[in-house]
Amino acid sequence: MIRLDDVQIFVRTADAGSFSEAARQLNIAPGQASACVQRLEKALETRLFTRSTRSMQLSEAGERYLPHARLMMDAQERGELALADGRSALTGTLRLSAPSDFGRNLLLPWLDDFQHQHPGLSLQLKISDRAADLIRQPLDAVVRYGTLPDSSLLAMTLAGDNRRALCAAPAYIERHGAPTKPEDLRQHNCLRYVWSEQVHERWRFTLPGGERTVAIMGNRMSDDADAVRRWAIAGKGLVYKSRLDLIDDLKAGRLVELFPAAHCEPAPLSLICADRSRLTPAINALHLFLKDRCAALLASHPPRDDIG
Template sequence: MLRLDDVQIFVLAAEQGSFSNAARQLNIAPGLASSSVMRLEAALGARLFDRSTRSMQLSEEGERYLPHARAMLEAQRGGQQALASGHSALSGPLRLSAPSDLGRNVVLPWLDDFQQQHPGVSLQLRLSDRAADLLRQPLDVALRYGALSDSSLVALPLAEHNRRVLCASPEYLARHGRPAQVEDLKQHNCLRFIWGEQVHERWRFTLPEGERVVVVAGDRVSDDADAVRRWGVSGFGVVYKSRLDVIDDLRAGRLVELLPAEHCEPAPLNLICAHRSRLTPLVVRLREFLQARCTALLAEP
């Protein structure tokens, strides 16, 4: 029979890259960590690490087993939280990944409020415009825009009808004029961001005459979408971003909407988790909280 403490040490060793680092986190001797993983390997009949005198890395079998090991630990944690939720407040770690602009400028203060409501929750927040690998990284959930490309993941809608917004600052429009049609974007300085490994430079629109894709260019691109929004507010060019990201700038007049909302690309926001075993009471409550906040923000005049 597998021991969950052996599985935990295996997962920590895989994440930390060594038995000694995993042992340090658990306050045990490195030899105990190594023996624990060897016991797990014997129980599974598989070699989980390729070891040498100088290095240690996951074997091919270890790579395949790691997401299942994490799922076992999450299922245990979820069961404990489910039992605890019947007679106590929500508590425990919440490991969340979010896009840079949305996370830093919109979600961050929301999470402050969430923790005030649930002081037993400890937050680990990662802000990045690279899509988090929920099967390999130690994360509970991730906020992600767009349709889900991996059907094995679970998507919980937060803002189903959110769309991108084509916009620029009043200062930029005063200097360069307003594009009369989407083809005019080829003559404008379009500020682009990198999502994953690709530059977002194929801007999609739904026009009365049908779908249209415009390949844009400009003198600035960043792997941080927050920087791109700030460039737009500062008057350096045209941006095409989620309404949730720029809604405060639009209402304050720092950015001006250039195209009707229904002509812009859908950008639904979802809360993503690796599988349904991670839908713990804490994650379910977080989803309800964030969905209510998104709805209220988009509904404000």
């Protein structure tokens, strides 16, 4: 018999990359997380992770099982949400923070639809490329890219498979050509942005021969990632940022993807709460709603791995 809590811990461990990090997020002991995954492996009669003294990663079977495990967890959340919706409508104020590009161009229209579904909710939205402090600021949740550095917070995956994309406008490529390998970036104008007081100027890639990090340079930088995307569309240089933020531009031909998706840095997107006690019905509903919208957007323009 497969236990849903074991499946939940397996999914959280796959996202976190370790039993200890998954255990911290779920407020359980690391040994308990490991035991739950081992029990799931026994029930499935297969190894879901390959482990060594230094690392742990999904096995081939684990890679195949993970999407189905996510569907099981989604089904459980939807069932709980359906029961909650049947008991009472969502009301009150939902206070959110989101990064600039995602917040302005994707989240704003999505929140219109979400509030239309739940008219009893009031929304307060802060848009900023500074990392919001869930402990000190009056926020219910934040939308954030990247791996969660503070293990005391609770992260709910919105787009775990999202990656960065290296892109340029057709006009820029016509004038300057396209890079074919990371080292070529040193000869190009790379558009930089500041996230939480740190300049994003070391661009990382994963190639068949290993990881490469390139220190890039350029003549434009902003603390607003949306401005950097707009510069790229105008042909001012190369941009390297979340593919979710760039999909509409890629579909419209305003930008061109230059490197295979598998070579680009992961950029998982999460909805984050201060702790499990903040998981209100409104937050749970928003999590499922945004997760569906992210999945649909990524599926509308799948990445190509045969670029170049």
